[in-house]
Amino acid sequence: MNKIWSELVKHHRRTSATTIANLFEMDQNRFNAFSCETDGLLLDFSKTSLDETGLNTLIELAQQAQLPERIQEMFRGDAINVTEGRAVLHTALRAQGGAVVMVDGEDVIPGIRHTLQQMESFAGALRSGELKTATGARFTDVVNIGIGGSDLGPVMATLALAPYHDGPRCHYVSNVDGADITDCLDGLDPQTTLIIIASKSFTTIETMTNAETAIAWLRAALGDRASEHLAAVSTAMDRTAEMGIPPERVFGFADWVGGRYSLWGPVGLPILIAVGRENFRAMLSGAAVMDQHFQSADLRHNLPVLLGLIGIWHSNICGYATRAILPYEQRLARLPAYLQQLDMESNGKRVTLEGAPVSRASGPIVWGEPGTNGQHAFYQLLHQGTQVVPAEFLIAAEGHEPKLSHQHDLLKANCLAQSEALMRGRSTEQARALAQSRGIAEADLGRMAAHLTFPGNRPSVTLAYPRLTPFALGQIIALYEHRVFTEGVIWGINSFDQWGVELGKELAVDMLPLLQGAKDASKDGSTLGLVAKLTGSKPAI
Template sequence: MASVTGAGLTLDVSYQAIEIPGLLKQLQLPENFDAYRRQLLKGEYLNVSEQRNVTHSLCRSIHAVTGRSEKATRFDDIVQKLRSGRWLGATGKPVTAVVNIGVGGSDLGPNMGAFALKEFANDAALNELDVHFVSSMDGGQLYAVLPLIDPETTVFIIASKSFGTIDTFANVNTVREWIKPQLTEQQWLAQHVIGVSSNGVKMSDYGIPAAHQLTFGEGVGGRLSLWSAIGLSIALSCGLYTFERMLTGARAMDKHFGEAPAAENIPLLMALYGIYNRNELGINNLAVLPYDGRLRMLPSYLQQLDMESNGKQATADNKAIDYATGPIIWGDFGPNGQHAFFQHLHQGFDAFAADFVLVLKRQAPGFSSAVAAKLAEQQQLSVANCLAHRQLMKFGAANEASPRDHYPGGHPSNLLYMDELTPETFGALIAAYEHKVFVQGVYWQLNSFDQPGVEMGKKCALDILASLEGGNEPAFDESTNELIKKART
């Protein structure tokens, strides 16, 4: 067994295709890696294309969000006021629901954290504040949420780093119409809206009172922002103490990443094994398979974290690349995956690597001892299935007489596990993946902190939207032109 431990997590690499000493000998990090790592952890690493420092690690400081600074005190006050039932709407009724409107990093991280850590809420307001998430520009999620809430008892968080994301404000504009039978726009803005952004001027121009604005730095990338004020909905779901515990776990992983030797460093080894599988074995995808229902949103979160960071064909200094970079990230909550795509993994023709994420034990606060015992049994069932499928993917099972019963195996995997899922181990887990992506970006000479492809896609969408709304003859390719004409009718 080959495993390393840090910050409450253990990484077992026994099922990888190369042992740790051989991996470290074959893959040499750049000479300036140690300096870059120190810069990252101090908030001094430069995002060269946008000419600003990368500062998300600083958000994990106990004083960055929930400490004694003016901004942190405001965060504190908002959470305590909403969770205690002391926040009154414009008509005098207590607020009982919150809707987080955001997209990308303003939705994926907060949604994941709020769901994973809900059971750790530790104050009297538990279950009294319903927190919902809306991200889709088509209004589908909003359509489902609006019948569940009341304009007079709901606060909306507008979460947008730029405070101009068209997806987000498509939902916001619909909400502004929805509230009109019961609230004026002035009432809504004064008592039912919280802005979370790095652009305070735009929040003020929109009409959000300064006391209801939370800001974070330009150097905090959206996909790395759940530690910042963007994590407000996590704190509202779980309480300030749980949110602070999550930050504590992330800081522990920062310390481990910064100090542990290469052969004992979880994020660094995850990164190097990923590079080895991608560049040496030619495996272009990584299946993320968490075996705990509380982590069901982890694959979607890691898709953005990894693919938006390292899915690139140019170096940080804008030179074309002729080698493979970030893999396709996909996956699902493991037990669901077993009944969906594991058949293909075990007997299909495609190569893949996998990250199994496992929680060994589970406490059951709030339940009787009999129910807690049954929940513990279910956790053991999950452990058994995780270990079994991991083993079969690696070693396979040969049966020359029956092709249907032949399982080729040979698929490399990590097992990242913890004794129990806690706010601390959750924070450490997410920070470990952040650092993994950073290491791979440095190795591949990328800028992992911009997203030019995303920005170009947005620009193209605005051009097509203008054509849809303008009524002029569309001037795109034949297929797009025809679809624009049909969408107008």
């Protein structure tokens, strides 16, 4: 594969003088050639510096990395998470029709569908009012307590599907900072609130600390009947039983579903409660359609593969260290944070599957905000900063507010204008003419023109879809899941473990006694000094 990498680097050097705008001038059909669509979701990557030679070389790189074979291994249920000896089967949670997925000689699909039916029965009874509170009333609010994958996915999807909400109001608590749960519970009525505790092991310290606070809040109002207001997403049935949660209200999932990939199953229970069975299943269907596309489409017309190859091109060949996720969709406000975890926890790795050092950069920094808010915050750097940041725009043809269609038109205009401005920029001659039109004195024209010049030639891709429906949301999330997998395969890393989160958690357990008065002379001077500052004690030095 080193030869292919070298060819890509050489090709980039040969073509670096050709701007993206030049590529459009040379090929009037560039948009059609460098865009791809499946089931209403369009990926436009024509505003990148890729040409046919570069793209074909990237596809050859993917083939040499055996990406098609690795895709089939994942969907087949092979233990591709090699450091933990596990299959990777979040895709099985949304499998449709007569799917069969074997793990250790057992078809896991019947169990998945049984759990989904249990979730639907519970959520349906809650939504209809059949499931009563301890006082015989309807539940009006649901608070999901989780962190990481047990929070970011449900939070993101619940917000995204706000037009489809017709169930109890859903709230989320994740941070161990007491302010988070205090602000959430303030104003809620414990007599009409259900608490869902989402932790596979039921040992996650942030989640269990918040759960203890929430249960104390329930008990203050309901006494011994507080457990009637509890449910759990966990596999630790012994621990949930100790907390008094009825087994029929505990929803588990297998270890071949990673946390950041888990919203499709029991972790998605609050989404199901908010939007109902039909809409939740539509989201699963959208993801399943993308799964089928990922498995069957040739690499040249495969949206997740193309998005992954573009990421490789920008990160490894062009040397761009970050990527900005810019949804022009307010209800996707939490998508950048969700994708940040999905991407950086998956591909923030420094060793290969074999344990050798990764020979090139992996896991770019992922960040972003919704448009148009971001335009008034950080787009200055995108347009005129010294670092090039590839932008990934998301935009719907229609919004959910027909009476405000003029505002959605303005939103679309801003999205398209930003991608065009990033590509075209403004030349020094254009900037000079603009300064002159504004009455700038001749002696100052050069200085002002420098300030008004935009370098342009800054790459972007755009995802366009008809409307943010549950189906479209499922497509988008699955697209990015498979993009992460594509990049991980090419880098030769394991995208499905996360050992990097362990060390800080271990040290936090050791740190707590120091904040409560214990001494530990083995700690560094900075740590001891900060402990003293935060506790008002004298430094133990």
